[in-house]
Amino acid sequence: MPETSPSKGERTRQAVIEAAYELFLKQGYAATSMRQIAERSGLALGGIYNHFPGKEAIFSELILERHPYRQILPILTNTPADDAESFVRQAARTLVNELGKRPDFIKLMFIEIVEFNGKNMPHMLEEVLPVVLPLIQKFNKNKKVLRRISPLIFFRAFLGLFISYYMTELMLANTPITWIQGEALDDFIEIFLHGVMLPQE
16 A cells, blocks of 8 residues: 655644754753744744644654654564563663664753653653563563562663663763773663672572
């Protein structure tokens, strides 16, 4: 079945989202006005309101459309891993690699946290969890390997640790402290899988 071309309205909405994306990254959310977005997208100010009720609605659509999970989820679901440890190692590297391709993402996430208090994240989770939870539950059946941890907590801990890894890599990129960079991802993976304490004799 041939793909249909986007309608004029869809093209206009994309032009608005692209204009807002560029302005939000360049000057921040608060400093960007609807008039600026209209001018950047080639619309009259009144015309932009035919597609979005306001700046908040534009950002809500933008953050969900540009979120890296759209690239990450298909890769994770096709990750060849026969056990939980192999899956975590592959999934962590995939997540960090995809975040590295998206330097804009951290700026967008700070806007989401500071300006919206994470308001848009429930919508993202509605799409993510139905895909991710079966993957975690698949390995969670082996109680001899995994501790009794809720799949939701497992997922939250995974995201928290490896997004923090990526953010601290950015923060340390221009520092001379090279000994805490380099192959640190392997150590983060080990900490996630096995903790920081040596096993007791």
